[in-house]
Amino acid sequence: MFLTLREFRYSKLRYFLIGCIMILIAWLVFIISGLAQGLAADNAAAIDKMKVDRFLIQSDAEQKLNRSVITPKQWQNVSALVPKNAATPFGQKMLSVSKNGTAHKQDVALFAIDAASSLAPKVLEGKSLTNTTKGEVVVNQSLKEAGIQLGDFIQDFETDQKWKVVGFANGQSYSHAPVIFINLNDWNRLTKNLYYNAIALQVNQIDPSSITGKVKDVTIINKDQLLQNIPGFKEEQGSLTMMITFLFVIASFVQAVFFYVMTLQKTHQFGVLKAIGANTSYLARSLITQVGLLTIIAILCSLVFSYLTQMLLPSNIPFQLNIDTDIQFSALFLGVSLIGSLLSLYQIAKVDALEAIGRIE
Amino acid sequence: MMDAKLIFDQVSKYYGETDQAVTALNHISFQVHTGEFVAIVGPSGSGKSTLLSIAGLLLSPSKGRVILDQLEVNDLSSKEMSRVRLNKIGFVFQSSNLIPYLTVRDQLLFVAELAKNRTDQADQQAKRLLDRLGLTHRQEVYPDQLSGGERQRVAIARAWMNDPELILADEPTASLDSKRGRDVVEMLADEVRLREKAAIMVTHDERVLDLCDRVLEIKDGQLTQLSYKQVCTTDKND
Numbered sequence: 284m285f286l287t288l289r290e291f292r293y294s295k296l297r298y299f300l301i302g303c304i305m306i307l308i309a310w311l312v313f314i315i316s317g318l319a320q321g322l323a324a325d326n327a328a329a330i331d332k333m334k335v336d337r338f339l340i341q342s343d344a345e346q347k348l349n350r351s352v353i354t355p356k357q358w359q360n361v362s363a364l365v366p367k368n369a370a371t372p373f374g375q376k377m378l379s380v381s382k383n384g385t386a387h388k389q390d391v392a393l394f395a396i397d398a399a400s401s402l403a404p405k406v407l408e409g410k411s412l413t414n415t416t417k418g419e420v421v422v423n424q425s426l427k428e429a430g431i432q433l434g435d436f437i438q439d440f441e442t443d444q445k446w447k448v449v450g451f452a453n454g455q456s457y458s459h460a461p462v463i464f465i466n467l468n469d470w471n472r473l474t475k476n477l478y479y480n481a482i483a484l485q486v487n488q489i490d491p492s493s494i495t496g497k498v499k500d501v502t503i504i505n506k507d508q509l510l511q512n513i514p515g516f517k518e519e520q521g522s523l524t525m526m527i528t529f530l531f532v533i534a535s536f537v538q539a540v541f542f543y544v545m546t547l548q549k550t551h552q553f554g555v556l557k558a559i560g561a562n563t564s565y566l567a568r569s570l571i572t573q574v575g576l577l578t579i580i581a582i583l584c585s586l587v588f589s590y591l592t593q594m595l596l597p598s599n600i601p602f603q604l605n606i607d608t609d610i611q612f613s614a615l616f617l618g619v620s621l622i623g624s625l626l627s628l629y630q631i632a633k634v635d636a637l638e639a640i641g642r643i644e
Numbered sequence: 645m646m647d648a649k650l651i652f653d654q655v656s657k658y659y660g661e662t663d664q665a666v667t668a669l670n671h672i673s674f675q676v677h678t679g680e681f682v683a684i685v686g687p688s689g690s691g692k693s694t695l696l697s698i699a700g701l702l703l704s705p706s707k708g709r710v711i712l713d714q715l716e717v718n719d720l721s722s723k724e725m726s727r728v729r730l731n732k733i734g735f736v737f738q739s740s741n742l743i744p745y746l747t748v749r750d751q752l753l754f755v756a757e758l759a760k761n762r763t764d765q766a767d768q769q770a771k772r773l774l775d776r777l778g779l780t781h782r783q784e785v786y787p788d789q790l791s792g793g794e795r796q797r798v799a800i801a802r803a804w805m806n807d808p809e810l811i812l813a814d815e816p817t818a819s820l821d822s823k824r825g826r827d828v829v830e831m832l833a834d835e836v837r838l839r840e841k842a843a844i845m846v847t848h849d850e851r852v853l854d855l856c857d858r859v860l861e862i863k864d865g866q867l868t869q870l871s872y873k874q875v876c877t878t879d880k881n882d
Contacts, residue, residue: 560730
């Protein structure tokens with residue numbers, strides 16, 4: 284600490300500059316991760332929020348929810364095999380709806396669910412969905428921005444259906460569209476040939492193989508597999524993850540090179556310090572403290588900037604910071620910085636105290 | 645024997661492989677006593693630096709014994725050497741070699757910090773040394789704002805900081821004019837006598853040799869003692 288703080292104070296500009304670079308990189312990492320999570324939520328929140336961990340779908344559907352068809356017969360077979368409430372079917376369909384009396388269309392993701400099951404959305408405003416009422420719908424809050432209010436009717440021309448908005452739920456979106464929930468009776472009317480897309484399973488009550496062994500043409504996948512196969516999900520997240528990975532590598536290299544060059548420049552000085560009686564471990568600790576302090580300060584600044592960014596961004600931009608991910612990335616950032624300093628540590632260990640003797644600076 | 649601070653007993657140092665080794669020091673024996681200030685002179689490549697490095701525990705000898713303050717130090721590990729250096733030896737380097745980002749006062753306190761000895765006593769010691777070397781008014785200044793003479797004085801103060809038994813000075817006057825060089829060496833000599841420690845100075849600067857108690861000359865790895873008169877003769881021949 285003795286050397287670290289005094290060197291920071293003396294070489295303010297130098298450390299300020301590298302600090303700025305670290306802040307900018309870390310900030311960008313947090314922004315991209317915020318965007319990745321925002322997009323993920325926008326794409327998959329409705330699935331992510333389901334309090335189940337496995338899904339039973341058609342085997343030939345390539346794990347894609349929209350391609351999967353589960354017949355009522357299959358559902359009957361499954362429901363006979365599992366305890367009550369451990370399985371519930373649902374349907375999903377992308378629609379374009381408009382508010383009654385207007386021509387403006389809006390893409391929505393329709394989910395048909397058993398209103399008594401765990402899949403029923405929590406309603407913030409208005410009333411919950413029931414299985415007995417007809418033509419009622421609970422919609423995501425974001426539809427308010429499209430001018431839809433409680434009591435309004437929305438209609439789909441393609442299927443010639445009309446529903447009354449009775450409640451608003453929060454954070455329910457799928458495939459970048461707001462979700463609307465209807466009950467299974469209405470789903471029946473909508474689809475004509477009754478089918479479901481998948482069955483949600485509470486896996487702690489069931490042995491999955493006991494079902495797939497007995498019901499034909501079905502397979503059981505976990506939530507992550509289902510998310511990965513939402514159209515565009517993998518591609519979106521993949522490219523953002525690649526950017527974040529690159530940024531980590533860049534950050535690590537920038538800092539490693541900075542400290543390496545500084546160390547090379549100070550070889551003679553380290554020789555003098557060793558001659559005076561500083562051992563390698565003292566100098567190593569001093570360097571690690573420097574790298575660690577600089578990185579921690581940079582991370583804290585960039586976190587503050589990231590949360591400010593979140594406050595300043597308009598609400599329709601999918602951006603979501605998540606404390607767990609922030610902590611993970613911060614730790615990773617510190618980790619790669621420390622790994623980068625190994626190069627300098629090696630250099631310090633190599634310096635011979637003899638450097639101090641018989642040389643003019 | 646008891647008052648010898650440093651004893652070299654048949655010390656040799658070879659560099660390189662055994663069959664074509666270069667001999668830097670060849671069976672050198674000498675002692676430095678308490679309160680003594682010894683100069684070592686010799687042409688370039690004569691082994692001066694090697695001798696100083698061995699005395700300063702920066703190098704181990706190939707053969708022979710080195711006894712520092714009654715402790716045999718020729719077989720220590722590099723870690724132990726570093727600890728002994730910290731506690732028993734003070735270095736004054738050519739061109740001072742101060743740490744650029746430490747103020748004059750911190751240069752001294754850093755030595756106490758290294759010895760895990762950062763107490764009020766260390767603060768007092770630093771204050772006393774700065775006062776004695778006339779640096780009190782410069783204590784918050786960084787090395788790049790000091791003159792060459794001031795820097796060398798700080799280096800001397802730093803060397804005394806942990807109250808070492810032996811001071812080793814490597815051409816302390818190399819970057820100074822003759823007046824300042826003399827002042828610096830005088831200060832070193834005074835301190836050695838006052839504190840009853842010992843010092844070895846390697847130098848090219850024959851103008852300051854009269855301040856030393858003894859002058860040893862090293863040539864091709866062999867040591868000979870010069871009387872003061874001989875020093876003056878070599879001076880003329882130059």
